[in-house]
Amino acid sequence: MSKISSCFHCGDPCEAETIVFDEKNFCCNGCKVVYEIFSENDLTGYYDLQNAPGASPNETEGKYDFLENTSIAEKLLEFNDEGTQIITLYIPHIHCSSCIWILENLNKLNKNIKASQVDFPKKTVRVTFNSEGISLKEMVVLLGRIGYAPYISLDDYETEKKHRDRSIIYKLGIAGFAFGNVMFLSFPEYFDVGEFWLEQYKSTFRWLMFTFSLPVFFYSASGYFISAYKGLRAKVLNIDVPLALGILVLFVRSTIEISFDLGSGFFDSLTGLVFFLLLGKFFQQKTYSFLSFERDYKSYFPIAVTRIKSNGSEENVQVNTIEKGDRVLIRNDELIPVDAILMKGKALIDYSFVTGEIEPLEKEVGSKIYAGGKQVSGSIEIETLKPVSQSYLTQLWSNQVFDSDKENSFSSLTNTISKYFTVSILMIALVSTSYWLVVEPGQAMNVFTAILIIACPCALAMSAPFALGNMLRIFGKLKFYLKNAPAIERLAKIDTVIFDKTGTITTNTKNVITYNGTSLSIREESMLKSALRSSGHPLSRSLYKHLNGHELVKVQEYEEITGQGMQADFGADHIKIGSASFVSAGEMNNGLQTAVHVKLNEEYKGSYVFQNEYRPGLSALFKKFASEYELVILSGDNNGEAAVLKELLPSKTKFLFSQKPEEKLNYIRSQQQSGHQVVMVGDGLNDAGALRQSDVGIAISENVNVFSPACDAILDASKFKELYSYIQAAKGTRNIIKMSIGISFLYNIVGLYFAITAQLSPVVAAILMPLSSISVVVFTTLMTNILSRKLK
Known part of the structure; x- marks a missing residue:
């Protein structure tokens, strides 16, 4: 009787027929075709990760014809603009590392697929593709042909139900x-x-x-x-x-x-x-x-937007209060939080946060604008089509465009321990069973089974996820919102704390502003206010409020240069606002004050001087940091307030002024190359590169839409003085994980003693094993809750 071979692709036995291709056996033509597709596209590495990892593709002829219906496709798509479409599909067959690998390399199967990202726990893949080169139906059929047919139910998409196992x-x-x-x-x-x-x-x-x-x-x-x-x-x-x-x-x-x-x-x-x-x-x-931290930080996401009331006045509101039909102001460099219709202004939308494409898209009044884009050409007004979906912003925050290889030490530690742990337990079980077969054969199987059960490293594997997950939830309630669990680990290991100045250690709401220069007419102040309305910079926002009593004038052209200033056209008039160097007013700047300079029609008018209000508790916070950390003020402003800051902050604080965004990034990189672990605290506007480069980037939020996908955490401005305590809590969480790993080891040592000596029956071991996992959960939850009381 001949031996039944197994399929090289899916591993199923080739019972009905065996198809031989490329010296490999396949159970059906479908599996052979998938192998051919992978071979032709240089994707045979799929089989290196795991033997026979695939699934036999089912017949899909006509199955997805409904996707040709535009109205149906529109309900399924997350994003659909200028030929770029994004969809998240539920793939039931996702089960191993090979599945992840092939699904995240779909672009090699079809060049019109730009990117694909797998969420393994949810068994979903998020695909970005060019609809002009491959339709939604063709893309889904391609997935079916390689054995990853998606499950599509319009009811699930309309009601946002989760696939529950x-x-x-x-x-x-x-x-x-x-x-x-x-x-x-x-x-x-x-x-x-x-x-x-x-x-x-x-x-x-x-x-x-x-x-x-x-x-x-x-x-x-x-x-x-x-x-x-x-x-x-x-x-x-x-x-x-x-x-x-x-x-x-x-x-x-x-x-x-x-x-x-x-x-x-x-x-x-x-x-x-x-x-x-x-x-x-x-x-x-x-x-x-x-303990799902996702649910918690979505509930408290501190992004604010400017809503325009029916009487034309503006108010800052939390993003989750926006409803269908609301009129919203989006300033230059602000993210669009919801699908909307453009009602006013010139829209130039950067969708790189969503699609990875750098080229911005122009939109006319009446066009649909999708959530996740960033306005990069002045201010616009939009009317929302539906309430804000914070889960979409969460997904944007986790976009692979901003993924990094930042280390998750406890995850790698747990995986390493689990691997060697299993080998050790099998050896102990075999040796102990051999001993009892000689001494008392009737006990041998009990000992063997009890050892295998009692020594399961479940408690060990749960130590880090539960401690970090609960701490993320606690931080969220305290208005400190971290992107993911590894951010807590990295926060616990930092030794250098770098702060931006304006909008970070200074408040945006209590500045004293005085004007020095040639008096401005009412129209000139109105033009100034109208230009400032488009900017999200802290100084621009403060000066905009200062000019509150003036009417707005229509801006025809607007441009903002990050870290320097802005310029705008009002028909025959042209205005430049920003630093002294930007408006070519070098001789007017004595470098001793924080100021915004104004030039109108190539004539220098004067400057608005800011007497900054520093955040409450700033000095005390820096004194706490000074005992353990390197402190740096890394500012794009001039050194006008250096003397004040040196008086206010500890003597060991290092000051670097007039730093451009790329210079901030390079400074952080140099610190990291010297072996330092760096946290960067900024306002999320001019600091995106520095936040991204740092080991932990923290954006300060103060009633403005400063959400930056480049950051690792968002800190509510009202909790600024608690930052040191939060970092200490991250250190404490790391110690709790170490203690819980120690407890799980102690449990296994004690349990193994009783199992090896035949004093533990398999059923008792089965009861104790989940109890050990529960005890680790209780311990980590209790200890992290005790730790949180110190924060309160």
Whole structure:
């Protein structure tokens, strides 16, 4: 009898036919075609990550014809403008690293696919593609051809339902039902009932226990076998390998015992083991969902926008209060938070945050503008088409355009420990079982199974995610919003703190402004105010408020040069506003004051001098930092307030003034090359490059739309004086993780002692294993909550 070969692509047995191509076996033409596609596009590295990782492609002819309907496609697309479309698709088959690799290399299969990003836990892929080169239907069909057919339901997209995997609930229910019945049927054995049991019903009850254990073994425990098999196939010993081995040993041994009337087996331990394992996993999933930091920082996202009331006045409101039909002012360099219609102004939209394309797009009045774009040519007014979706801004914040290779040390530490841990446990189990086979054979299988169960490193693997996840939630409630968990780790290791000046250590709301120069007419002040209205710079915003009583004049042309100033045309009049060098007023600037200079029609008019109001608690905050960290003021302003700052701040503070955005970035890079871990605190406007370059970039938010995808955190301005405490809390969280890892090791050492010495039964081990995970969750949650009380 010839051996049935397995498919090189999907791993299924080639039972009906074997198709040989390129000296490899395939179970069907579909798998062969997928292999050919990968080969032609130099993507055979897909098979290097894992053996037979693919799925046999199903027939998709006509299945996705509905995507040719424009109205249906519009409901599915997140973004659709100028030939660029973006869609997020749910892919049920995503299951391993190979899936991630191939789905994030779709651009190699079709050059019109610009980018694709996988969210592995949610089993989704976000695809950006050129609709002029490949239609939505063609792109989806391509996914189906390579074995990753998406699941598309318009109901899910319209109601924003999440794809919920309820299989663990079904498996848990079946295991619990079987466990209860097997325990009941085991009572005669437990209490050693006499002749009635032994003579008439012993065999019947044992085979009933066997029958109840079948769905538990083949269905409820299937996840552990599948995970272990995939791990072994990829030559990786994951934490499910010892668990699957323990379950298999229990089932085989119990079946042999009742088949040859050697005993009642361990079906009670088997069903109990699977039940408690699934109960622990269910609890872990529920707890992790409860501690989901995404949900928390979305709820508190501190982005504000300027809403225009019906009477024409303006008000700053939190972004999540914007409703359909609201009129919103978007200034130069501000992000558009919601899909809208352009009502007024010249729109030049930079969609690089969304699509990665650098070239901005011009929009006419009446055009639709999508959320995530940045206005880069003056101010515009838009009318919202729907309420703000903060989840979209969250997705934008996590866009792969801004991804980095910043280290996640605890994740790599946990993965390394888990790998060697599994090998060590298997060795201990084999040695201990060999010993008991010689000393007392009846205990050997109990010892083997108990060791594999009790030593599962679940508690170890949960230490970092739960501690960091809970701390993200706590920080969110305290108005400190971090992008992800690794940001806390990096924050705990910093040794250099760099601050921008204007809008960061100074407040935007309490500046004293005086004018020096030739008096301006009412029209000239109106033009000045109208030009300032388009800028989001802190000084521009303060001066705009200062000129509150003047009418607005229509701006025909507007340009803002980052870090220097702006210029605008009003028909025959031209105005320049900004630094002395920008308006060519070198002799008018004595370098001793923070000032905004004004030139009208090539005539220098004068300057508005700002007496900055520094944030409350600034001096005390810097004194706390000075004892442990290097401190730097890295400002684009002149050194006019150097004397004041030197008096206000610790003597060890380093001052660098008149720094252009690229000079800020280069300074941070030089510090990192010298071995420093740097946090940059800026206003999110002129500091995007510096925020991105730093190990942790923190943007200060103060009633303005300063959201920057380049930053790692957003700090509400009212909590500025608490920044030192937050960084100390990050350090404390790191110590809590180390302690919880120590506790999980201690638990395993103690548990292994009792298991090796045959003092621990498999079912007790199955109860203790999820309890150990729960204890780690309780410990990390309790300790991080205690840590948070110090912050309050």
